[in-house]
Amino acid sequence: MSETILNVEGLTVDIPLGSGTLHAVRGIDFALKRGETLCIVGESGSGKSLTSLAVMGLLGKRIQVGAAKLEFEGRDLRSLTPRQMQALRGDRMAMIFQEPMTSLNPAYTIGDQLCEALQLHRRVSKAEAMAQAADLLGKVGITAAESRLQQYPHQLSGGLRQRVMIAMALMCEPDLIIADEPTTALDVTIQAQILRLLADLKREMNLALILVTHDLGVVARIADKVAVMYAGEIVESGTAKAIFDAPSHPYTRGLLDCIPVPGKTKPGEPLGSIPGIVPSLVGDVAGCAFRSRCALANDACSETIPKRTASGEHMYRCVHETLISEVA
Amino acid sequence: MSGKNKREAVLELTGITKTYQVKQGMFSKPQPLKALGGVSLRLYKKDVLGLVGESGCGKSTLAKILLGLENPTTGEVLVDGRQIGPADRQLLARRIQPIFQDPYSSLNPRKSIEEIVSLPLVVHKIGDSVSRQKAVTKMLDLVGLPERSRRGYPGQLSGGQRQRVAIARALVINPEIVICDEPTSALDVSIQSQILNLLADLREELGLTYLFISHNLAVVEHLATRVAVMYLGRIVEEAPAGELFAGPRHPYTKALLESVLTPDPSLSVPDIHLGAQYPNPISPPTGCHFHPRCAAARDVCSTTPPPHLQSATSQVDCHLFRKGADGRSLVPA
Numbered sequence: 001m002s003e004t005i006l007n008v009e010g011l012t013v014d015i016p017l018g019s020g021t022l023h024a025v026r027g028i029d030f031a032l033k034r035g036e037t038l039c040i041v042g043e044s045g046s047g048k049s050l051t052s053l054a055v056m057g058l059l060g061k062r063i064q065v066g067a068a069k070l071e072f073e074g075r076d077l078r079s080l081t082p083r084q085m086q087a088l089r090g091d092r093m094a095m096i097f098q099e100p101m102t103s104l105n106p107a108y109t110i111g112d113q114l115c116e117a118l119q120l121h122r123r124v125s126k127a128e129a130m131a132q133a134a135d136l137l138g139k140v141g142i143t144a145a146e147s148r149l150q151q152y153p154h155q156l157s158g159g160l161r162q163r164v165m166i167a168m169a170l171m172c173e174p175d176l177i178i179a180d181e182p183t184t185a186l187d188v189t190i191q192a193q194i195l196r197l198l199a200d201l202k203r204e205m206n207l208a209l210i211l212v213t214h215d216l217g218v219v220a221r222i223a224d225k226v227a228v229m230y231a232g233e234i235v236e237s238g239t240a241k242a243i244f245d246a247p248s249h250p251y252t253r254g255l256l257d258c259i260p261v262p263g264k265t266k267p268g269e270p271l272g273s274i275p276g277i278v279p280s281l282v283g284d285v286a287g288c289a290f291r292s293r294c295a296l297a298n299d300a301c302s303e304t305i306p307k308r309t310a311s312g313e314h315m316y317r318c319v320h321e322t323l324i325s326e327v328a
Numbered sequence: 329m330s331g332k333n334k335r336e337a338v339l340e341l342t343g344i345t346k347t348y349q350v351k352q353g354m355f356s357k358p359q360p361l362k363a364l365g366g367v368s369l370r371l372y373k374k375d376v377l378g379l380v381g382e383s384g385c386g387k388s389t390l391a392k393i394l395l396g397l398e399n400p401t402t403g404e405v406l407v408d409g410r411q412i413g414p415a416d417r418q419l420l421a422r423r424i425q426p427i428f429q430d431p432y433s434s435l436n437p438r439k440s441i442e443e444i445v446s447l448p449l450v451v452h453k454i455g456d457s458v459s460r461q462k463a464v465t466k467m468l469d470l471v472g473l474p475e476r477s478r479r480g481y482p483g484q485l486s487g488g489q490r491q492r493v494a495i496a497r498a499l500v501i502n503p504e505i506v507i508c509d510e511p512t513s514a515l516d517v518s519i520q521s522q523i524l525n526l527l528a529d530l531r532e533e534l535g536l537t538y539l540f541i542s543h544n545l546a547v548v549e550h551l552a553t554r555v556a557v558m559y560l561g562r563i564v565e566e567a568p569a570g571e572l573f574a575g576p577r578h579p580y581t582k583a584l585l586e587s588v589l590t591p592d593p594s595l596s597v598p599d600i601h602l603g604a605q606y607p608n609p610i611s612p613p614t615g616c617h618f619h620p621r622c623a624a625a626r627d628v629c630s631t632t633p634p635p636h637l638q639s640a641t642s643q644v645d646c647h648l649f650r651k652g653a654d655g656r657s658l659v660p661a
Contacts, residue, residue: 014536040631043517110431146516151499157606172542187382188545188584188587188588188605189382189584192597193585195589214517215589217589217590218589220589220593221592221596221597223593244591258517258518258548262545262549264575267551270525271521271524271550272521277488
C-alpha cells in the first residue's frame with residue numbers, strides 16, 4: 001500500500017516570549033505513507049519534538065501553529081475542533097513519550113491505563129478492553145500479561161514500562177504512531193529490543209511511524225526516510241541510504257563526523273566537532289541558520305537559501321551546489 | 329599478584345563488597361542487597377579504564393566508594409599501594425576528583441563560575457585569594473572557556489560550557505585520577521565530541537588517569553585503553569580495549585557489543601538474545617548470575633559460580649573458558 005497518511009507543508013510553530021517571538025519551527029514539509037518509518041533527527045532546540053506535538057495538536061493555546069497543509073488521512077487537521085481532534089488522538093494517531101516513568105500514572109494499574117483509551121473511543125465493556133490489553137501486552141513481549149494488568153508502574157522495570165507505553169499506543173490500532181525519543185532513557189541492550197519491537201509491529205500492523213531522536217545509530221537502523229532538523233528547519237531529507245551514504249548539508253556531514261564509529265574512527269584520534277552553538281531563533285531569522293558554525297559559509301549564506309534536489313527524494317538546503325555526491 | 333604490577337597501579341581495589349539493607353514494603357524486614365559482590369580492579373597510571381554495564385549493575389556505587397562518598401562493607405582501597413580508610417577522605421579527594429553526568433544539576437546555580445571552580449582550593453586550604461584567582465584563570469583557559477565567563481553563573485551557560493566548568497572544577501587541585509561518570513550522555517552529539525576531545529587532550533597534557541563510566545560502548549571504544557564489564561555487582565570481564573572489542577569472551581560482553589547501533593543504513597536493528605529481564609539484585613540467580621539470560625549457558629552455570637580466570641593481559645569469570653596449557657592464555661572450555 002502506498003497511500004499517504006500524513007501530509008505536512010509549511011509547518012510553523014511560534015512561541016510568543018516577552019522579548020519577541022521564538023520561531024521554533026520555521027516552515028517544514030514532510031509526508032508519510034502507510035508502512036513507512038520517518039526519523040526526525042536533530043539536537044536539542046532544533047524543533048523536532050515541537051513538530052511532533054504540533055501534528056498531534058498537543059501544544060498549548062499560547063503557542064501558534066501554522067501550516068499551508070496539515071492533512072491526516074485526507075482530513076484537514078487545521079479545521080478540526082478540539083473535540084474532533086481529541087477523537088482522533090489516541091485512536092487514529094497515538095504517541096509514545098521518552099520517559100515511561102513520568103508518562104504513566106503511578107496511581108492506576110497498568111490494566112486501567114491500557115483500557116482507558118479503548119473505552120474512551122470505542123463502545124466496549126471493561127472485560128473486553130482488558131482482554132485486548134492482555135493480548136497486546138503479549139504482543140509487545142511481556143510475559144504473564146494477565147497478572148501484569150493488576151500491577152502498578154513502579155513494579156515494572158524501565159524496559160517493561162516502555163513496552164506498556166507501546167501497547168497503550170496500539171490499543172485502538174492507530175494508523176500513525178509518533179515516538180519521541182522512545183529509547184533514550186533505556187539501557188543499550190533494552191534499546192535494541194524496543195526498537196526491534198517497534199519495527200516488527202510497524203510491519204505487522206502496516207502503521208506509519210515517526211521516530212524523533214538524536215541518535216544517528218538508531219536512525220540508520222530503523223528509518224526508511226530521514227529528516228535532519230537544525231534550528232527549526234529541515235536542512236536535509238531523503239532515504240536513510242541517501243542521508244548516510246551521501247550526506248550533503250554541511251550540518252549533516254558535521255554530525256556524522258562527531259560520533260565515534262567502531263571500525264571507522266581510530267581510537268584516540270580527535271573526533272570531528274561543530275564549533276559554536278545554535279543561534280537564537282527569537283525575532284527575524286534570515287538566511288542559513290547554520291552559517292555561523294559552517295566552515296563553508298560565505299556572503300550568499302545570509303540570503304534566501306535554495307532548496308536543492310539531488311537524486312529522487314533527496315533534498316538539502318544549501319547555497320553550495322557542488323557538495324552533493326551521487327548515491328552509489 | 330606480582331610486585332611489578334603493584335608499582336604501576338595508582339589505584340587498586342581488592343575484594344570490594346557493598347551491601348545495603350533495603351525494605352521492600354512498609355512492614356517487611358530489611359533485606360540485604362549486594363550492590364557490589366567482590367570487585368577487584370587496578371587502575372594504572374595514564375590509563376583510561378572504561379567501566380560498562382547496564383543500570384543497576386553497581387557502576388555508580390563503585391564510583392562513590394572511590395570518591396570516599398560511601399565506605400565499602402568489606403575490601404580495601406589502595407592508593408599507590410597504601411590502604412585508604414574512612415578517615416582519609418580528604419586525602420582521597422585531593423587525588424581523585426569526579427565529573428558527573430548532568431551539568432545542569434551538578435553545579436550550584438547561585439555561585440559564580442569563579443566560586444565554583446575555586447571551591448576545591450578553598451576546601452583543601454590551598455593558596456590565598458590571589459593564587460586561587462590565578463588558578464581559576466589558568467583552568468578556564470585550559471578547558472576552553474573565555475576569561476569573562478568567570479563572573480557568570482551556570483544559568484547563563486550551555487550544557488557543553490557547564491560540563492567544561494565541571495571539568496575545570498575537577499582539575500583545579502591537580503588530581504591524578506578523574507572519575508568520569510557518564511560525562512557526555514546529557515549532551516548533544518556535536519557537543520559530546522567537543523568534550524570527549526577535551527578530555528583526551530587533558531589526559532595527554534596533564535598525565536591524568538581516568539575511570540570512564542559509560543553505557544555508550546562506541547564512546548568507550550574510542551577513549552578507553554582498558555575496559556571492565558560489570559554485571560550485577562561483579563566484574564565479569566576485563567581486558568585491554570583493543571583485545572576486548574576485537575574478541576569479547578564473556579557472553580554478556582558479546583551481547584553488549586552486539587547492541588551497539590553503528591550508523592549503517594544497510595543493517596537493521598540487531599536481535600540480541602537477552603530475553604529475560606535484568607535480575608533482582610536482592611535475590612540474584614544461583615551459580616553464574618548471568619545464566620538466565622545467557623544463550624550459551626550450560627548445566628554447570630546454574631549451580632556453580634564461575635571460575636575467576638586470568639591471562640597475561642585480561643580476566644574473565646565464565647564457565648565457558650579455562651586456562652590454556654601455558655598458564656598465560658584463556659581457551660574455550
